[in-house]
Amino acid sequence: MKPITNTFVVVASDCPTPTAVVPMAKAESPTIAVIQYELLTGKPYAMTLEDLIFATHVRKLGLSKAEMKSQADAIRAALFAKSHPCMRASPLPKRYGWGVHHDSKGLIALYAAESPEYRHFAAGGDGVEVVPAMRSKRAG
Secondary structure (H helix, E strand, O other): HHHHHHOOOOOOEEEEEEEOOOOOOOOOOOOOHHHHHHHHHHHHOOOOOOHHHHHHHHHHHHOOHHHHHHHHHHHHHHOOOOOHHHHHHHHHHOOOOOOEEEEOOOOOOEEEOOOHHHHHOOHHHHHOOEEEEEOOOOOO
């Protein structure tokens, strides 16, 4: 998987919220949005997209840290045997109002749509390529 660098994903044009909302679990197991939010806000600029996909997958499987460590190579190989969508398809910029910054090393951080940092990156600040999150509904 090729790292995405110097890119900012702005919220989708049909995002239902004008400001960032913290995603909440709806059932016993957390949603993709909840897991991604927790991982990215817990340690901004600590994970690449590939790291995030792997960590999210492992959490959804419910593996312990020991199980994950012992099976990491096999899980990673099986997981990345197929392609995965980028952060443009994540529920965070599509439905929850979070912009996603990929820095020069491909490390990711979230920015609330109402924040000065979001406005800076959305305007192409620091020379980032600005791309929109995917819309939830087809234009019609």
